Amino acid sequence: MAIIRWDPYRDMVTLRDRMNRLFEDMTVAKGEEKDLMAHSWAPAVDIYETENEVVLSAEIPGVDAKDVEIKVEDNNLTLRGERKFEKETQEENYHRVERSYGSFFRSFALPSYVDQDKIEAEHENGVLKIHMPKRAELKPRKVKILTPVQAEKSKK
Numbered sequence: 001m002a003i004i005r006w007d008p009y010r011d012m013v014t015l016r017d018r019m020n021r022l023f024e025d026m027t028v029a030k031g032e033e034k035d036l037m038a039h040s041w042a043p044a045v046d047i048y049e050t051e052n053e054v055v056l057s058a059e060i061p062g063v064d065a066k067d068v069e070i071k072v073e074d075n076n077l078t079l080r081g082e083r084k085f086e087k088e089t090q091e092e093n094y095h096r097v098e099r100s101y102g103s104f105f106r107s108f109a110l111p112s113y114v115d116q117d118k119i120e121a122e123h124e125n126g127v128l129k130i131h132m133p134k135r136a137e138l139k140p141r142k143v144k145i146l147t148p149v150q151a152e153k154s155k156k
Helices: 008-027 033-037 148-155
Strands: 045-049 053-059 068-073 076-083 102-109 120-124 127-133
Touching (some): 045 102, 076 127
Antiparallel strands (some): 053 127, 076 102
């Protein structure tokens, strides 16, 4: 993975945005539709690397694949989507709503060795997997150490 330079201002902006959301959520009157639906959320992700690819796994249960947008731009991978609140039951009949609904947005810096033209995604059982293959010319390769005799033979 690429090394990302720490920017203290980015943390402050993130904190400010979270505080704004917290105060917005507190000012919404109870019983409004917004109270159940508008909470922002972000799917949990795992990112791991194999010999041939980098894989991003995102948990998006209850989100249809057609409601998710994956965009690659300027060495960034962006996930954007929405989990819609199903109005099967009257709001006043709910005892508790703990699942998050509404739109989500996640952005990740891509390592320089990812082949952006060959990125593929699959969605199964509420898990979105994005496979990002490494460029062949940048894959690490093992160098064999030759003995002096083998080195002479290879020169011929």
